[in-house]
Amino acid sequence: MGPYDNDAERYLPSEDWENGQWVVDDDGVLFILPIGADGISGPEGTMRDAITERLVAASSDSLDETAIEQLDLTVVSPVLKRFDPWIGYFSA
DSSP, rough: OOOOOOTTTTEOOOHHHTTSSHHHHHHHHEEOTTTTSSSSSOOOOOOHHHHHHHHHHOOOOSOOOHHHHHHOOEEEEEEEEEHHHHTEEEEE
């Protein structure tokens, strides 16, 4: 997951992604809300729709603590953030 370079056939590191808000749901599914980017990264479905709805309502690119609790999400600690050019961004 993350910005992908089709010519180089690999993912690219990005500070906007690295420093964005990372959350996981109860199943450990990762959602990344990159800084200054439109939308979120994560599998399509009801959770992604709920996160998007909260972001639009708040006119923000990150979820506040209340929204995180209401959606039963967990913030990923910075020490668990990982990047691999062949996989993209993921959580340890």
